[in-house]
Amino acid sequence: MTDLWLYMAQRISALVMAPLVLGHIAVMIYAIQGGLSAGEILGRTQGSFGWALFYGTFVVAVSIHAAIGLRTIAFEVLGLKGSALTVFAWVVFLVLFVMGAQAVYAVTAT
Amino acid sequence: MTSTAKTLDVSVWRSNDTGGAFQAFAVPIQESQTILDVVAWIQQNEDPTLAYRFACRVGMCGSCAMMVNGKPRWTCRTHVQKVISGNKIEIAPLRNLPVIKDLATDMDPFFDKWVKAEGVFHPSKTRDDAIEQIDPTSHERTEADIGIECINCSICYAACDAVSTTEDYLGPAALNRAWTLFNDAKDSGKQTILDAVSANGGCHSCHSMGSCAEACPNELNPMASIAGLKRETAKAFFARRKS
Known part of the structure; x- marks a missing residue:
């Protein structure tokens, strides 16, 4: 994949993340009013297609964004190159995606 | 002292x-x-x-x-x-x-990268054509005028940490030159320039740290030129997918 593609994917994923971060923070502030409980959170998220879509999109964007960013750092600081660099980026993407998807499933599945 | x-x-x-x-x-x-x-x-x-x-x-x-x-x-x-x-x-x-x-x-790698960035003039006319009229107040010409004050001293190239970490990175001076030509109404190689600076080691390897602008003895801002190239390559990225 060329630098341009990675650059565009990272910027677009950042654009996707920006409103989601604001939404996430807004809900956090709203949700902690009057204490926080697992029951309250799950009551809101379980069975909700909207929250699954919200956080599902978030997880995909984060996985893409972070994998490309860490790939650059691994290249520039650690000197990883070629297929090692590609494997590194994909592993970061997959770990973040699988962990994130698992978490989204856990709080939204009924 | x-x-x-x-x-x-x-x-x-x-x-x-x-x-x-x-x-x-x-x-x-x-x-x-x-x-x-x-x-x-x-x-x-x-x-x-x-x-x-x-x-x-x-x-x-x-x-x-x-x-x-x-x-x-x-x-x-x-x-x-x-x-x-x-x-x-x-x-x-x-x-x-x-x-x-x-x-x-040895300045060879520095100047080789100028050529690699398509920092060379791409003529659009023959000697039989009329000389193109340039509006000195146009946005494009103003952008180009700032960048062409570069004296090729390689100070920005030496100041740049992205050049240190990324061997293929074209560097601030070459990309600044590419940006001046991109904004030159007489240059016919706009897409050629965008292709060259979009390749690996092109303008997207810049992290906008600004060492080039800080070190430039002529007070130019290659980082701003590179930002211009990033904008134009992003526009071209979407335009190509539409067409």
């Missing part, structure tokens, strides 16, 4: 078979002395084998850039009094370039 000192403590990089080391010289202090004066004094009075490069001595040719106390500077226009640190001056060859000998670097 102390008022009693009559000489400067100058450390000059000398290359040898194993790489090189700094050599100390005591150089008499003179009024309005430049770093290039210091280097020339050493070469003329202490060691004629000292290799360095200069030409115009008035900040136009871009030949005499060196690392002075760790920062890249044009030595002919750098006054000793402005950069001295505790009566000491350390002079080394430009960073990010191979050293030929002592203070003289």
